[in-house]
Amino acid sequence: MDCLFCKIIAGEIPSTKVYEDEKAYAFRDINPQAPTHILVVPKAHIASVDAISAENADYVAHIFTVIPQIAKAEGLVDGYRVVSNVGQHGCQSVKHLHFHILGGAQLKDTMA
Ligand code: DGP
Numbered sequence: 001m002d003c004l005f006c007k008i009i010a011g012e013i014p015s016t017k018v019y020e021d022e023k024a025y026a027f028r029d030i031n032p033q034a035p036t037h038i039l040v041v042p043k044a045h046i047a048s049v050d051a052i053s054a055e056n057a058d059y060v061a062h063i064f065t066v067i068p069q070i071a072k073a074e075g076l077v078d079g080y081r082v083v084s085n086v087g088q089h090g091c092q093s094v095k096h097l098h099f100h101i102l103g104g105a106q107l108k109d110t111m112a
Helices: 004-009 057-073
Strands: 017-020 024-028 036-042 080-083 099-103
Touching: 004 024, 004 036, 017 057, 024 057, 036 057, 057 099
Parallel strands: none
Antiparallel strands: 017 024, 024 036, 036 099, 080 099
């Protein structure tokens, strides 16, 4: 499958890894929009939030146990934002489910 994040997970494209286990991979965003900007992806190819189902929801539930571990390891004690863009209106550019962790400074009080 010609998927950028599948290639990153497989190590075919280099990335700065911050976390990995059997179901999840996390790495630094190439174009950071906050002092800390990490992407957390499932190791199964799920196209977006719109493709989450009962069959693959275990990956998503697992990722949401990993996110606070990463935030703690990154020292995001004052909070952070978790974002997942979906489709054209959501400005999703990579069609592999990913959750942005944004933090390390006061974020803007607007989301759109
Ligand atoms: P989104 O626009 O929500 O689909 O976010 C995709 C993010 O992926 C965007 O913030 C930039 C990041 N990105 C794109 N290509 C690469 C890459 O090759 N390496 C890394 N580390 N991040 C990438």
